[in-house]
Amino acid sequence: MxxxxxxxxxxxxxxxxxxxxxxxxxxxxxxxxxxxxxxxxxxxxxxxxxxxxxxxxxxYKTTGNVTPQKEQSTGGAVGSYQSKCNSSSASSSGNKDSMPVEQEAVEYTDPVAVCNVSDLKENEMKQVDFDEDTRVLLVKQKGRLQAVGAKCTHFGAPLHTGALSQGRVRCPWHGACFSLETGDIEDFPGLDSLPCYNVEVSSEGQVLLRAKRSDLATSKRVKNMVARKPEDQRCFIVVGGGPSGAVCAETLRQEGYTGRLILVSRENYLPYDRIKISKSMNLDIEQLRFRDEAFYQQHDIEVWLGVGASQLDTAQKELHCSNGYVVKYDKIYIATGCSSFRPPIPGVSLNNVKTIRELDDTKSIVAAVGEASRVVCLGASFIALEAAAALVSKVASVTVVGRDTVPLKAAFGEQIGRRVAKLFEDNKVHMRMESGISEVIGDDSGNVAEVQLADGTRLPCDLLILGTGSTLNTQFLAKSGVRINRNGSVDVTDFLESNVPDVYVGGDIANAHIHGLAHERVNIGHYQLAQYHGRIAAINMCGSVKKLEAVPFFFTMIFGKGIRYAGHGSYKDVIIDGSLEDFKFVAYFVNEADTVTAVASVGRDPIVAQFAELISQGKCLGRGHIENVEDRQAWTTKLLEPLPLVR
Known part of the structure; x- marks a missing residue:
């Protein structure tokens, strides 16, 4: 050799x-x-x-020569692609795809009658059966019928129970949005788009659907991507293999970028759904990853695993990697996310003191516990609570230690926090609130044996899980010229560009505008928002102009209770509609100006999705819409009204 x-x-x-x-x-x-x-x-x-x-x-036929470590890249042209599905006027048959007739019979099924045109009212959604295994969402708007897949591509929620606005539908569970015209995903979570169906109306008023045969095998559709062109010498780099980086890489190919594309990931796994790891700790990478290796190979996306960013030289437009490589870029998207924060507590470096951020963290936790294990979770954050809920049935005991009077108080207030605490206590999780850990005490083997609380109480502990916040991974930008805030975040424009041209920033580390009344610039670590940032950055990197317009949407599942939350902003009052005891309620968070800044719910879908859709349209929900009124949900009928909703 x-x-x-x-x-x-x-x-x-x-x-x-x-x-x-x-x-x-x-x-x-x-x-x-x-x-x-x-x-x-x-x-x-x-x-x-x-x-x-x-x-x-x-x-390759011959052995090539070694090239210099630094690489050059130059500009090239960018194309674009947009898919559309066919629709039909309710009064006449629609046009078919403009493909040759000989291809049409091969690709499309025969027409299937699913209902009568009179079965749908204006602005009504209806789920219909295409065949035994396939459900279709049929929508009538402005006299037109449109048909797309009936299930959200994220978790399979029935979209006909979601929030309908002009031209798009929002998932009732987690807030993903899909275009009714193209089926394309427009807001997240998820990666895939909906299949579209040809719609025709017969002379007898029957609604006839025709499907692409390739779409019948699945309820999801990957958007078309362009191929790499050797003559396009540009190089775009995506730094960060989390949800934001994964979406950005795919969207670049979907938006027509044909140059070299590199996805740099510090982890040793292909991009995966990391929010699942604290909710269910027995999942492997095959169950979690977004795409397999063949996908990235097919679309010419280079994936560098186990490689971090060590320095960004914006003057030379070079990325220095943790293994010593230096790569030239034309444009770069940085979505390096966070790392778990370890508070300066004596003994916090002992064995079996764990954090939860990555898949290997949960693997380590699972390996460290058994039926006799006594687990302590420090922090009453979402991630610590999710970990406690996931472990309590597998170990001897779980105790949550938190500083506030109730868990999740900052996010949801005292009333909801108290009910969440009772939910955990009912499920045999011990809650030690208004407390903290002053010392972690080890045994002769260097493993944690006890934790000492702030009041001197000692708890036996075989595993300590830290849910104590995070730090932003932007240290490598220190000498780049990119302006970094005191908390490590980076200010970006409405197009996710930093103060340095061709350097785009998104996900957890971006201090970005959110869509809402105040149009505040904030730093939010939401999964949905991170994916949305990836899409918007890619569109702008390709030369189009797309502003940030997403409404933050958060969700979690604890002991079978799905909590949804949309919006952002400070609040003075929390107005509860429904029963906290039965865990079936809507909470409206109202600020000093009597404006609803956010809505949370349990067991009341799709109201949070409806609120997110309302705010995305620039409308305003006020205290007067929900307090001292006969119907507190009357505002949900205003999603299709053209004028702003203000009171």
Whole structure:
């Protein structure tokens, strides 16, 4: 193997998977060409096309030369793509796709009658059966019929129970939005779009649907992506393999970017749904990841796993990576997220003191506990509460230690926090509120054995989970010229661009405007917002102009109770509609100006989705709409009114 011998293990690791993974020899040559023994093809010669080992390794005839460590990239043209689904006027048959007739019979099914046109009123949604296994959402607006998939692509919520506004529908559970014209996802969570159906109306008034045969196998659709063009010499880099970076990488290809595309991820896993890990700790990466390796390979997205960013040189437009590589970029999106914060408590570095942020964290927790384990969770945040709920049935005891009088007080107020505390106590979780941990006490093996509370009480403890906040991962930007706030966040424009041209920032680290009455610039660590940032950044990186317009939408599931929350802002009063005891209520958070800044609910879908849709339209919900009125939900009928709702 001659001069290539030192690179053998790195190349073998790469070519087996198609994804670059961190190895012990990660600082080796940036562009390698090696001959390896293949199981079925001895002496097959592989040439890795891109620095760090592109996901696209293909057979090559001759051994290439090593290129310099720094790489050049120049500009090129950008195209665009937008898909549309067919719709029909309620009074006449709709147009078919403009494809050749000979292709039409192959790709589309025969027409299927699903209902009569008189079955739908204006601005009504109806779920209809296309066949035994396929449900379709049929909507009538402005006299037109439109048909898309009936289930949200995130968790499968029935969209006909969601929030309908002009031209789009919002998921009742988690707030994802889909265009009725194209089926494309417009707000998150999720990645995939809805399939679209051809709609026709017969002379007898029957509504006829025709489906693409390829869409019948699934209720999801991946938006069309452009192919990489060798003549496009640009290089776009996405730093961060979380939800924001994953969406950005895909959207760049969907929006017409044909240059080189690199996704740099500090973790050793392909992008995955990290919000699930604190709710269910027995999931593996195959159950969590958004896409498999074949997806990234198909769309020419290089994925560098186990690689972090160490420095950004904006003058030279270079990204310095944690393994010593330096890459030229034309535009870059930074979504490096957070790391868990460990408070300066004596003994906090002992074994079995854990945080929850990444998949490996939960793997470590699962390995550390058994039926006899006594677990303490420090912090009454969402992540600590979710961990407590996930573990209580698997261990001997779980205790939550929190500083406030009730859990989640800052987010939901005293009343809801008190009911949440009772829910945990009813499920055998011990709640030690208005307290803290002053010391973590270990045994002779260096493992945690006890925790001492602020009042001197000692609790036996085999595992301590820290849910004590996070720090933003922006240290590598210190000398970049990108302005960093005291909390580590980065101010961005409405288009997610930083103060430095061609440097875009999103997700947890972005101090960005949110859509609402005050149009405040805030730093929010919401999963849905992070994915939305990825989409908006990609659109703007491709040369289009798209402003931030999302309304923050949060959700969690604790002991079978789904909590939804939409909006943002300080509040003075919390108006409860419904029963806290029965966990079936809506909470309206009202500020000093008698404006509703946020809405939370349990067991009252789709009201939070309706509020999010209302605010996204620039409308205002006031105290007068929900207090001392006969129908507190009358405002939900105003989503399709053209004039702002103000009182």
């Amino acid at each position: 001659g001069m290539w011998q030192p690179c053998y293990r790195q190349a073998l690791n790469l070519t087996k998977t198609g994804i670059l993974r961190r190895t012990a020899r990660a600082r080796l040559l940036p562009l390698i060409s090696v001959q390896i023994e293949h199981e079925n093809e001895p002496h097959r010669r592989l040439h890795c096309l891109h620095t760090m080992g592109s996901i696209n390794c293909k057979e």
